Amino acid sequence: MTDKDTRPDAADVVVLPCSGLDKEAGSASRELALRLQERGAALVCPVLYQRSPKRYEKPLSSGRLVVIDGCKTGCASKLAAERGLKLTDRLNVSEAARSRGVKPGKDPHLGAALEELLPSMVDELLEVRAPEDRAAAASELFAAPVEYREFGVDKFVFRVPVAGYFFNENDCWARVAGGRARVGVSDYVQQSASDMVFFEPPAVGAEVSIFDEVGSLETTKTALDIISPVSGKVVAVNAEVVEAPELINQDPYERGWAVELELTDFDSDRELLMDSAAYFEYLQGKAAREHEELYGG
Amino acid sequence: MSDQTFMGVPRKDIPWCPEIDYSKCDFCMECDEFCPHGVFERRDDEERKLVVAHPENCVVFCRACGKTCDPDALTFPDKKETTELIKRLREEEAGGDG
Numbered sequence: 001m002t003d004k005d006t007r008p009d010a011a012d013v014v015v016l017p018c019s020g021l022d023k024e025a026g027s028a029s030r031e032l033a034l035r036l037q038e039r040g041a042a043l044v045c046p047v048l049y050q051r052s053p054k055r056y057e058k059p060l061s062s063g064r065l066v067v068i069d070g071c072k073t074g075c076a077s078k079l080a081a082e083r084g085l086k087l088t089d090r091l092n093v094s095e096a097a098r099s100r101g102v103k104p105g106k107d108p109h110l111g112a113a114l115e116e117l118l119p120s121m122v123d124e125l126l127e128v129r130a131p132e133d134r135a136a137a138a139s140e141l142f143a144a145p146v147e148y149r150e151f152g153v154d155k156f157v158f159r160v161p162v163a164g165y166f167f168n169e170n171d172c173w174a175r176v177a178g179g180r181a182r183v184g185v186s187d188y189v190q191q192s193a194s195d196m197v198f199f200e201p202p203a204v205g206a207e208v209s210i211f212d213e214v215g216s217l218e219t220t221k222t223a224l225d226i227i228s229p230v231s232g233k234v235v236a237v238n239a240e241v242v243e244a245p246e247l248i249n250q251d252p253y254e255r256g257w258a259v260e261l262e263l264t265d266f267d268s269d270r271e272l273l274m275d276s277a278a279y280f281e282y283l284q285g286k287a288a289r290e291h292e293e294l295y296g297g
Numbered sequence: 298m299s300d301q302t303f304m305g306v307p308r309k310d311i312p313w314c315p316e317i318d319y320s321k322c323d324f325c326m327e328c329d330e331f332c333p334h335g336v337f338e339r340r341d342d343e344e345r346k347l348v349v350a351h352p353e354n355c356v357v358f359c360r361a362c363g364k365t366c367d368p369d370a371l372t373f374p375d376k377k378e379t380t381e382l383i384k385r386l387r388e389e390e391a392g393g394d395g
Contacts, residue, residue: 071367073327094367169304170358211358211376222333227358272304272384 010041010126014056014063016080018070018093019046025093025104026070028114028121032093033068035122041066046079053083064088066125071104080197081220086245087198089125096121141177146254149280153287154295159187160280161253166270167279168211170227173253174273176266181230182257183214188283190252194221196245201237202259208232210269215258217245230269232261303357306386313374314352315362319345321370328362328371336362357383 013036020030037043042059049056067076067090080087093114097104100120102113147162165173171189174181190196198218208214214228215237237259241247248256263269274282301308314336315328324346329337338350349355357379363371 072365073325073367074365168358170356209377209380211380213360216361216364222331223361223364225359225361272380272387 010036010039012063013039013041013126014044014059014065015041015068016044016046016049016065016076016085017068018076020070021108023071023104023106023108024110024114025097027108027110028093028097028104028118029068029070029076031110031115032091032118032121032125035118036066036125039122039126046076049083050079060085066090068093068125070094077198077218081218084195084220085197087218088243090198090200091121091125093121096124141180142175142182142254142257148253151280151284151287153291156191156287156291158191158283158287159253160283161276163276165253165276165279166229166273167276167282168227168229168273169282170211170229171283172227172229173279174229174261175253175257176230176263179263180235181232181261181263181266183226183228183230183259183261184252184257185217185224185226185248186279186283187252188287189224190249190256193217193219193224195219196248199238199241199245199248199258201242202234204234204237206234207264208234208261210265210272214261217248226258228261229273230261230263231265232263234259235262236260301353304383304387305390306383308353308357310386311357311379311383312352313357313379314349314355315360315371315373317345317347317349318370318372321368322347323368323370325367327365327367331365332362 015033015036017033018026018029020026033043042063044056065085065087067080067087069076069092071094077090094104097114097117100117102117104114148159149162150157150159165175167173171186173186174183196217196219200216202215208228208231210228210231212228213225215226217224238257241256241258303311329339329347334354334356336349336351336355338348340346340348360373
């Protein structure tokens with residue numbers, strides 16, 4: 001505790017952890033939440049929150065929400081998503097432990113090896129990210145206004161840019177300019193997946209090949225990976241979308257971009273992509289098919 | 298779904314789907330609950346209570362169900378090999394018999 005004063009505190013943090021009784025990673029999640037509380041965070045008991053959500057209205061409306069899942073079942077994340085809560089950060093204890101060389105056990109008691117990792121997980125959760133890591137560089141490359149075409153299927157209207165965007169069949173786009181690309185998900189994805197509540201960005205500096213995951217999104221309905229249409233190096237992630245994932249719903253092709261890449265092999269990548277016009281046609285077919293499957297025509 | 302294509306290639310020619318490692322799977326069914334495409338099927342009366350019954354429904358390059366699997370029982374084909382296969386099949390398609 002000697003360095004207590006130099007570390008960031010958690011006064012503005014609200015923690016929603018796993019309930020902590022199913023296995024060891026759950027216990028660690030609960031213990032992490034308590035340690036954050038010692039640093040000033042407000043706690044949300046997941047069981048009580050389900051029963052009496054009003055009790056937590058005040059802290060949830062004012063603090064930044066951190067969710068701690070014990071395992072990949074992600075009960076705390078699912079609870080947050082079901083309630084439409086916007087996350088600012090998330091930690092999965094099992095994954096964090098495995099990345100540190102410890103495999104949590106099935107016995108729900110917290111063992112010494114995992115307990116030893118907790119201080120570093122607290123630091124990870126409270127880490128103040130350097131603004132330059134997430135700054136959008138070279139934004140003037142992508143400042144040109146975008147024109148759209150749209151089509152309707154039943155009550156849904158889908159927009160696709162007229163030009164300048166390239167798409168894969170995973171409904172992710174790349175807007176390419178000056179050796180760089182911004183990558184995001186299409187209007188179709190944001191409408192199908194519903195309200196975005198969390199964007200987990202990739203690390204700035206990561207090398208990405210075409211069709212690699214380049215971040216993931218969590219919505220009130222589901223979770224999905226952003227499958228990169230291009231190869232390159234991540235040079236920026238959209239800090240606005242990290243803060244406000246709903247921007248993807250509001251403006252999926254412009255302000256809702258997810259990451260910016262320095263392209264490494266676009267000539268080759270392009271052969272595997274659809275341009276805006278081809279995607280428009282492709283999406284019309286796909287949306288009609290899905291509508292027919294869901295509603296029978 | 299048999300006439301579906303992915304990137305111009307018949308979907309049935311692209312072997313992309315999760316594989317269940319039954320030595321790890323605890324049949325929690327999280328993956329099946331998560332997947333909206335009906336890739337998995339439950340077999341309550343069998344020893345293997347979950348199977349990949351409809352691999353062709355799996356979205357190529359999607360691995361999202363794997364993130365729901367706490368025992369890490371789901372694996373996917375190599376992405377680069379799959380990309381290369383798709384490229385080769387596209388070239389064959391474009392080149393006809395030649």
